[in-house]
Amino acid sequence: MKQTEKQKKVRLIIIILTVVGLISFLSQTVTVFAYGIDNTTDFYLLLYPMLFVSLILVFAKSKFGILLTLLTSISYSILLTNEVGKYLTFDFQNSILILVLLLPYLIFLSLIPLSIIYLTDKTENRIKFQLTSILFALGFFAFIIFDRMDKDYSRTVFVDAVLKNNGIVELKLKPGFADSREFYVKTNSKELEKIIKEKGGFIQGSYFLSNTRIQTNYKFDKLQSLTIIEFNKNIELPKLTWNVNEINGNYDFIRP
DSSP states (O other): OOOOOOOOHHHHHHHHHHHHHHHHTTTHHHHHHHOTTTHHHHHHHHHHHHHHHHHHHHHHTOOOHHHHHHHHHHHHHHHHHHHHHHHHHOTOTTTTTTTIHHHHHHHHHHHHHHHHHHHHSSSHHHHHHHHHHHHHHHHHHHHHHHHHEEEEEEEEEEEEEEETSSSSSSEEEESSSSSOOOOEEOOHHHHHHHHHHHHEEEETEEEEEEEEEEEEEETTTTTEEEEEEEEEETEEOOOOOOEGGEEEEOOOOOOO
């Protein structure tokens, strides 16, 4: 298939960006291969060789190579959007992640409209397709902004519960049993008090609740509220929520 001058230039840019993307995302892929990452490990390990194959096909001037690049780039963009959003919100000072996460993410987003520009250059409606693809790529960043305006996160903590004589339950939340970092919240929930007495482990005047799952709500990087969900991974607790001004102590360790 004969290429236009514009297609030749776009193809060269696609090749360069794909090579840089493969290099910059290699360490992340190796890390995922070694340690796994939730239920997306298989996707990470599938997409990297797909991107490599697409590069070879683009070198060979195959139209299918451009289609495969487009498919892989969209898949990577969807897969990485949550991680990039978390990075931009909570960990932007980590310069290493600029190279191994943010850079490949921007490359994958760029490859989406570039692939469309190449594929539609000879069509009558190419302007519409190309503008749509650009807006589609920019939409990922728009999603990151809107998603982080009101975002829930989940994690587990260790809870040391003290039952006061006046019916108040004081919950001290820590990363682990022996960790000195902690903050505390209070409640007068009789239901929670009953569950703590029945299911909690009693040591030196307080009850401990291991593997307590909490849900935190953030507006960008600012904590808004905290909710207790369950402990010991299978014992449901009454869903009690505290606003940030009801939380006492240093709660930096629960940041995502």
